[in-house]
Amino acid sequence: MSKIDAKILVLDDDQGVLYTANMILKQHFQTVITEKDPAKLDFLLNQHEYDVIVLDMNFSYGLTGGKEGIKLLKRVLEKDPKAHVLMNTAYGDIDIAVEAMKEGAVDFLVKPWQKEKLLATVQAIYELSKSRKKVEELKSSQKILMKDQQKEFSDIISVSPVMKPIFHTIEKVAQTDANVLILGENGTGKELIAREIHNLSKRANENFIKVDLGAISSSLFESELFGHVKGAFTDAQEDRPGRFELATNGTLFLDEIGNLSLPLQAKLLTALQFKQISRVGSNKVIPLNIRLVCATNMPLYEMVKQNEFRQDLLYRINTVEIKLPPLRERKEDIAPLAKHFLTVYAKKYQKEKMRLNETTLNKLHGYNWPGNIRELQHAIERAVIMANSPLLAPEDFLLKDDSVDMNHPESLNIEAMEKMAIQNAVRKAGGNLTQAAKELGFGRSTLYRKMTKYGL
Numbered sequence: 164m165s166k167i168d169a170k171i172l173v174l175d176d177d178q179g180v181l182y183t184a185n186m187i188l189k190q191h192f193q194t195v196i197t198e199k200d201p202a203k204l205d206f207l208l209n210q211h212e213y214d215v216i217v218l219d220m221n222f223s224y225g226l227t228g229g230k231e232g233i234k235l236l237k238r239v240l241e242k243d244p245k246a247h248v249l250m251n252t253a254y255g256d257i258d259i260a261v262e263a264m265k266e267g268a269v270d271f272l273v274k275p276w277q278k279e280k281l282l283a284t285v286q287a288i289y290e291l292s293k294s295r296k297k298v299e300e301l302k303s304s305q306k307i308l309m310k311d312q313q314k315e316f317s318d319i320i321s322v323s324p325v326m327k328p329i330f331h332t333i334e335k336v337a338q339t340d341a342n343v344l345i346l347g348e349n350g351t352g353k354e355l356i357a358r359e360i361h362n363l364s365k366r367a368n369e370n371f372i373k374v375d376l377g378a379i380s381s382s383l384f385e386s387e388l389f390g391h392v393k394g395a396f397t398d399a400q401e402d403r404p405g406r407f408e409l410a411t412n413g414t415l416f417l418d419e420i421g422n423l424s425l426p427l428q429a430k431l432l433t434a435l436q437f438k439q440i441s442r443v444g445s446n447k448v449i450p451l452n453i454r455l456v457c458a459t460n461m462p463l464y465e466m467v468k469q470n471e472f473r474q475d476l477l478y479r480i481n482t483v484e485i486k487l488p489p490l491r492e493r494k495e496d497i498a499p500l501a502k503h504f505l506t507v508y509a510k511k512y513q514k515e516k517m518r519l520n521e522t523t524l525n526k527l528h529g530y531n532w533p534g535n536i537r538e539l540q541h542a543i544e545r546a547v548i549m550a551n552s553p554l555l556a557p558e559d560f561l562l563k564d565d566s567v568d569m570n571h572p573e574s575l576n577i578e579a580m581e582k583m584a585i586q587n588a589v590r591k592a593g594g595n596l597t598q599a600a601k602e603l604g605f606g607r608s609t610l611y612r613k614m615t616k617y618g619l
Contacts, residue, residue, distance in 0.1 A: 169289055170194040170211050174201060174235070175219040175251060180274065184217065187278050188285060201235055208242045212392055212445070214292045215285050217272075220252035220259060232259075233266060240267045243393065245299075245401075247292040249284060300404050319355050320503050323493035329356075329485055336483045337363035344480050345458040347487030349615060350537030353458040354418060356485060361414040366454055369413030374406045377419030384427050385443050389434070395444025407440050407451060414454040420480065421461025421472065432476045455480065460615060465596050469607065490532040490539065497528050500536060504543040505555070516553040526557040533563075533582075533617055582617040585610070589619070 169192045173184045181197040188195045198207060201222050216239060220232030232250060239246050250263045253274040260271040269288050272281065336343055337360045345353045354373065361371045379387050386396070390405030406415060423431065434440050438451045457480045466472035490497065501519060509517040532538055546559040563579075584603060592598035600610040
């Protein structure tokens with residue numbers, strides 16, 4: 164018979180009671196800890212989180228009032244308000260029982276107890292403990308999922324020939340559990356592709372959990388991804404599942420993976436390699452069953468050469484690689500995307516009669532869109548908000564001039580010059596970013612940041 168994976172603590176001054184309880188409970192529960200000295204309670208509570216605590220009411224010789232037990236019960240609940248405590252006494256005083264229950268005890272057991280009675284009571288309290296923890300985890304999961312699902316996502320819109328091979332790849336890989344790496348500039352729709360892979364997969368009815376690695380500080384990385392138990396650190400007020408747990412049986416989308424530092428890359432690699440995690444503050448191993456999709460706008464292969472990204476992690480995450488083209492390379496999609504966003508925002512701002520004329524579409528088509536689809540989306544939204552006429556005109560779109568004439572200084576602006584200088588330096592260095600950074604007088608991290616800024 165397999166034992167229940169649970170921790171039971173029995174605190175009693177009677178060595179015979181401890182021996183008997185250990186003998187009975189050890190047959191059914193994985194971990195049973197017994198202790199005679201009540202002074203060690205704080206130490207024991209700091210060592211583990213217990214599913215059930217069996218606590219004696221009287222420890223000092225000759226005392227029968229139960230005050231010691233009530234005091235210890237209060238100490239337990241101060242440390243862990245969700246602890247499940249079974250009070251144990253040789254005296255069946257109903258007043259003590261009522262007081263203990265009022266203070267937060269779950270049940271009350273009178274010694275001498277029968278073997279069956281002890282086991283049945285502890286098992287019942289364990290089941291209650293487990294169900295309450297499940298409810299808490301579901302509540303915590305719900306909070307995170309609601310945040311993740313607040314954004315509205317539309318279907319992928321494209322008529323461009325360059326996107327057709329990508330759609331074929333998505334259809335093929337979606338039916339497998341292969342890890343996918345999506346590369347592309349900011350705003351090209353990497354998250355939409357990740358969600359499409361999930362929606363077409365066998366895991367479609369399970370959770371899709373997104374983690375923006377670029378927005379998580381190194382100090383919170385383990386807590387956010389692996390979860391934590393109450394008391395693991397100062398602000399850990401309750402048990403909390405990490406994103407890996409929330410994605411169980413579903414898809415975990417790690418966005419901006421290129422922003423991870425080398426130490427955090429090592430921690431992520433360990434979890435993926437062994438397919439298991441442990442919450443911060445806990446030794447309990449949680450097996451992983453997830454589909455992993457990662458995305459970045461960073462040049463990972465160049466970063467591997469410069470020892471800024473682990474090669475073994477790159478191999479782990481890119482069983483299949485999808486590279487999204489920027490909007491300037493799929494200009495056939497500008498018009499349908501613009502019309503789609505116009506429909507969305509016209510409805511949102513109650514301006515349903517708005518439309519785009521051909522002159523405006525020509526202007527949008529001629530622009531280089533360094534911010535890609537996201538920039539187009541924001542441009543349409545702003546135009547809908549600010550326009551005075553239901554017909555959106557070219558002047559309703561305040562687009563940055565992406566072209567710079569180096570022979571006419573009056574047309575220059577600082578950002579455009581800097582972007583062009585970066586493009587020229589990278590081209591001159593043959594794609595070697597270290598060499599390009601030296602040419603520009605930047606550090607590599609500064610160059611990465613500026614390339615991200617300009618959508619390069």
